[in-house]
Amino acid sequence: MKLLQIRLLVKDFKKSVEFYKDLLGIPISWYEDEMEYALFNNGETKIELLSQKAMMKVIGNEDESLSGESPSNFLLQFEVEDVDKTYDYLRENGIEFVTAPHDRKEWRSRIAHFRDPDKNLIEIYKML
Template sequence: MEFHAIRLCVTNFKDCLRFYRDTIEFEGWHDDEQQYAYFEKANIALFSQKKMAEALLKEYQLDETTSQMKFVIQLEVPDVDMYYNNLKNKRVEFINTPHNRKDWGSRVAHFYDPEKNIIEIYKAK
């Protein structure tokens, strides 16, 4: 498992994109429709807080505290299902089971740390 990025879940994607891209001068790419940006060298991603919460809440009926999230830690793994099973055996509390996100181009699963911070394990497809 390797650290990939911290995904900041932002309420104003355009302003944050301008800040990190133009003011801080991080280089990367963005998708206005998905409201997602990734700055490779900084290992920071921006994602609409609303879109992230909708993706999880719509499919998994999470509690309302999830919509208040500010960040998601991303961990890249070679096999999401294998890591899911290993962590599940260690009694990790998962938000969802491994699933493909075509709109994100990856297979993912999400779980909580002891403070209810969200961690994503993913493998790009």
């Protein structure tokens, strides 16, 4: 697995975009206001911003109070050769997934999610 991007799951999307874009001067390579998503191109490993609310929708839990867990503040995204094969391998080795492999057409990707022992969110990803 190759670390592709670090996704910061932010509470105030617009304020966070201004911070990284205007104050830190990191160029944006993709921005979607309605989706509350921004991709900052700062080198090989990118930084993404996505609102916590939008991420909770992605993992199928729009009401985070139902899970008893607070949303993560970040997500590690790993690029893999095959999301389904990686998912099968990790499940066979005891990892419980938050989401099964699925396509996100708006992201042009196939993804699945799980948490590390400290409940940090991890995404395996393959561009379609």
